[in-house]
Amino acid sequence: MELTFERLTKRYGTKQALDGVSLTLTEGIYGLLGPNGAGKSTLMNILTGNLPQTSGEIRFNGQEIRAMGSAFRAKVGYMPQQQAFYPGFTAEEFLYYIASLRDLNRACAAQRIDWALGLVSLREERKKTIRSFSGGMKQRLLLAQALLGDPEILILDEPTAGLDPRQRIAVRNLVSEIAEKKIVLISTHVVPDVEFVSKEILLLSDGRLLRQASAWDLMQEIQGQVWEMSLPESAWKQAERRKRVSSVTRTQHRICVRFLSAEKPESPYEIREVTPTLEDVYLYHFGEEGMR
Numbered sequence: 001m002e003l004t005f006e007r008l009t010k011r012y013g014t015k016q017a018l019d020g021v022s023l024t025l026t027e028g029i030y031g032l033l034g035p036n037g038a039g040k041s042t043l044m045n046i047l048t049g050n051l052p053q054t055s056g057e058i059r060f061n062g063q064e065i066r067a068m069g070s071a072f073r074a075k076v077g078y079m080p081q082q083q084a085f086y087p088g089f090t091a092e093e094f095l096y097y098i099a100s101l102r103d104l105n106r107a108c109a110a111q112r113i114d115w116a117l118g119l120v121s122l123r124e125e126r127k128k129t130i131r132s133f134s135g136g137m138k139q140r141l142l143l144a145q146a147l148l149g150d151p152e153i154l155i156l157d158e159p160t161a162g163l164d165p166r167q168r169i170a171v172r173n174l175v176s177e178i179a180e181k182k183i184v185l186i187s188t189h190v191v192p193d194v195e196f197v198s199k200e201i202l203l204l205s206d207g208r209l210l211r212q213a214s215a216w217d218l219m220q221e222i223q224g225q226v227w228e229m230s231l232p233e234s235a236w237k238q239a240e241r242r243k244r245v246s247s248v249t250r251t252q253h254r255i256c257v258r259f260l261s262a263e264k265p266e267s268p269y270e271i272r273e274v275t276p277t278l279e280d281v282y283l284y285h286f287g288e289e290g291m292r
Contacts, residue, residue, distance in 0.1 A: 001061065001152060002026055003183050008056035010042050017042040019207040020056070029179045031194025031215075032187040034204035035286050040187045043204070044155055048078045074102070077151030081158040083138045087131035091122055091141055094130060098145045116144040119174060135162035143171065147178070154184045160193050172197060195278040203285055210285060219276040222260070222284050226276045229257045231269040246283045260284055
């Protein structure tokens with residue numbers, strides 16, 4: 001199974017949302033990372049058929065997806081970031097509605113709905129109205145509808161938004177389990193959600209693909225440029241001015257600042273080199289742009 005993007009371009013007037021993006025995806029999980037306005041949503045909307053490209057092609061197993069039409073759309077499951085529901089529907093009614101849009105017959109729909117609700121731990125809430133659901137429950141219902149048709153291509157836009165840490169881990173593990181024979185594209189700002197489960201990371205900025213590589217390779221590329229400094233709280237204001245701080249943690253009496261620097265900086269405080277994480281990679285490539 002192969003999904004290929006060939007010089008994909010999208011313009012909105014004078015704005016270039018995608019600029020000649022070319023990449024190839026096979027079975028496995030891909031993390032799509034980039035700051036706001038990088039072109040992530042545009043890429044996903046073109047792939048799902050919600051938006052036409054200006055130029056370029058997307059091919060699935062050698063066939064252009066626009067020529068495939070509904071045959072390609074049947075292979076795609078999409079979980080949008082926005083929680084757009086009919087609040088008076090029960091969870092089960094909503095999934096039957098989605099199943100009808102996918103042309104699933106009643107018997108097949110019933111089986112798939114029960115399976116999907118079980119996967120996202122909502123089977124006991126199937127008769128409850130969506131208006132009574134928490135944000136996390138709605139998010140899990142969005143994932144359930146994306147899985148209904150047993151898609152070969154699964155597109156997840158911020159899948160763990162609104163979930164508590166336990167639910168985030170559960171969703172991450174679930175996606176890992178079902179991804180073995182699927183192409184899964186995850187767009188997220190929660191970088192740890194894709195650090196350990198992704199086959200490759202796609203770094204997108206200003207409509208251009210900066211890098212397509214494994215998280216390990218991306219982290220190795222900045223080895224020797226990530227540092228931690230331990231300092232008293234009284235010195236925090238001075239450290240706060242340091243560029244490219246990736247994290248700050250506090251102990252009882254001290255602050256630990258993690259930051260990027262090409263060389264070990266001069267400091268009166270203890271500084272040690274540390275192993276990079278994918279969050280460090282994100283900051284390295286996107287800097288202040290990625291913090292907005």
